[in-house]
Amino acid sequence: EVQLVESGGGLVQPGRSLRLSCAASGFTFDDYAMHWVRQAPGKGLEWVSGISWNSGSIGYADSVKGRFTISRDNAKNSLYLQMNSLRAEDTALYYCAKTNDILTGYLTEWGQGTLVTVSS
Amino acid sequence: DIQMTQSPSSLSASVGDRVTITCQASQDISNYLNWYQQKPGKAPKLLIYDASNLETGVPSRFSGSGSGTDFTFTISSLQPEDIATYYCQQYDNLPRYTFGQGTKLEIK
Numbered sequence: 001e002v003q004l005v006e007s008g009g010g011l012v013q014p015g016r017s018l019r020l021s022c023a024a025s026g027f028t029f030d031d032y033a034m035h036w037v038r039q040a041p042g043k044g045l046e047w048v049s050g051i052s053w054n055s056g057s058i059g060y061a062d063s064v065k066g067r068f069t070i071s072r073d074n075a076k077n078s079l080y081l082q083m084n085s086l087r088a089e090d091t092a093l094y095y096c097a098k099t100n101d102i103l104t105g106y107l108t109e110w111g112q113g114t115l116v117t118v119s120s
Numbered sequence: 121d122i123q124m125t126q127s128p129s130s131l132s133a134s135v136g137d138r139v140t141i142t143c144q145a146s147q148d149i150s151n152y153l154n155w156y157q158q159k160p161g162k163a164p165k166l167l168i169y170d171a172s173n174l175e176t177g178v179p180s181r182f183s184g185s186g187s188g189t190d191f192t193f194t195i196s197s198l199q200p201e202d203i204a205t206y207y208c209q210q211y212d213n214l215p216r217y218t219f220g221q222g223t224k225l226e227i228k
Binding site: 046095108 | 121154156158163164165166169170175205207209211212213214215216217218219220221222
């Protein structure tokens with residue numbers, strides 16, 4: 001059974017940093033691209049960032065480009081999101097999601113999310 | 121960047137009704153269009169991938185069609201358990217993804 005478990009969320013002041021983690025199990029992690037998707041309270045889904053199986057292809061939403069960095073450690077079956085210079089508008093539930101392919105594709109499984117609150 | 125325009129933003133229908141949601145891309149995305157269902161307090165769930173393919177285990181009353189810039193998602197006979205918010209999503213190889221604004225479906 002595929003499991004994706006996010007962690008690292010919490011309350012953080014504007015301008016500070018936070019690192020999210022996603023622990024994957026139940027599948028061969030380095031066979032799939034992975035993504036982060038967020039959802040602000042009461043709002044829709046917003047794609048944040050994605051990374052191919054070998055970290056060779058990486059993409060970011062314009063709203064986080066230059067502030068967030070996605071990475072993965074295939075030896076540890078883990079996905080990360082380093083978030084710097086956090087803003088109030090980054091407040092959201094952050095989901096980790098698995099694709100169906102090594103490079104890109106549709107999001108076949110999702111974690112339950114970790115909540116990030118940016119507030120002074 | 122590709123923009124996705126999804127409509128309507130909300131929809132009220134009766135059990136047994138046929139329900140249709142549309143999604144329009146700002147440029148040709150071929151068939152790289154997926155549909156997700158999200159129930160309150162839950163993570164999204166993939167229903168349709170690559171415009172018209174039904175994900176394994178998803179009831180056959182759900183379907184999708186379209187290519188290029190115009191796409192349609194249909195529930196052939198609305199069931200009470202279908203109450204949720206539905207999202208379209210496009211993807212490319214960069215990777216770069218975009219979600220539609222969502223359609224909140226309610227029972228009349």
